Amino acid sequence: MADLIITIDGPAASGKSTVARLLAHKLDASFLDTGAMYRAVTLAAMRAGVDLSDEQKLLDITQTCEFQFSVKAGKMTVRIDNTDVTEQIRNPEVTANARYIAAAPRVREELVQMQRRFAADRHKIVTEGRDQGTVAFDDADIKFYLTADPAERARRRQAELQGESGAGNLQQIQKAIEERDKSDESRAVGPLKPAEDAIIVDTTNMSIEQVVEKLAGYVKEKCSKKT
Numbered sequence: 001m002a003d004l005i006i007t008i009d010g011p012a013a014s015g016k017s018t019v020a021r022l023l024a025h026k027l028d029a030s031f032l033d034t035g036a037m038y039r040a041v042t043l044a045a046m047r048a049g050v051d052l053s054d055e056q057k058l059l060d061i062t063q064t065c066e067f068q069f070s071v072k073a074g075k076m077t078v079r080i081d082n083t084d085v086t087e088q089i090r091n092p093e094v095t096a097n098a099r100y101i102a103a104a105p106r107v108r109e110e111l112v113q114m115q116r117r118f119a120a121d122r123h124k125i126v127t128e129g130r131d132q133g134t135v136a137f138d139d140a141d142i143k144f145y146l147t148a149d150p151a152e153r154a155r156r157r158q159a160e161l162q163g164e165s166g167a168g169n170l171q172q173i174q175k176a177i178e179e180r181d182k183s184d185e186s187r188a189v190g191p192l193k194p195a196e197d198a199i200i201v202d203t204t205n206m207s208i209e210q211v212v213e214k215l216a217g218y219v220k221e222k223c224s225k226k227t
């Protein structure tokens, strides 16, 4: 297992992914976007035309398709059976359907194992998602939980999706985010919630740079106590 594991959990569009990537860069650590894994299985299942509520079929997909996750130029690249799907997994339909994969206990177990294997090969890692500090790495060195007002998260997501077809207006984006929060918080397995020992950071009025600085400050403090 890695010498330093930092987890960042939080709701949709709370800035986790960007912050995790920049923090990892600052600390010379690897970065893992676990949402990309759920999205990749969702896309593979949609392409195979399987019933998304059939857990066994979803599990078969995780075992028969070859998923590759790698980080290139600070960006997580995803391949399914050797085809690059990095852009396709961000499609709004995939985003909406990911909840089926997220609620399937045996699929989650499989993905958590994949995440642990990914971490085992790395010296330092910053990993982000919904259950990283509570389930996948419950003994992580530092756990963060990022949050922000739904209206602010919707604005951020709109800026990110600018010009993309199917993105919708601000109101629709906020509604979709709130629905996703509800589904993430209420599922029986790996629900979205802060770990008991997580540091909670409300990013509503903070820039990405300020969030990264704040988290890096906690990491520095923690590492200086360790040595």
Ligand code: C5P
Pocket (backbone or CB within 6 Å): 012, 013, 034, 035, 036, 038, 039, 095, 098, 099, 102, 128, 129, 130, 131, 132, 180, 184, 190
């Ligand atoms: O973070 P992102 O929005 O890419 O995640 C897509 C979906 O994957 C989330 O809405 C959530 O349902 C699921 N997910 C999860 N556990 C994680 C990461 C993502 O259930 N660790």
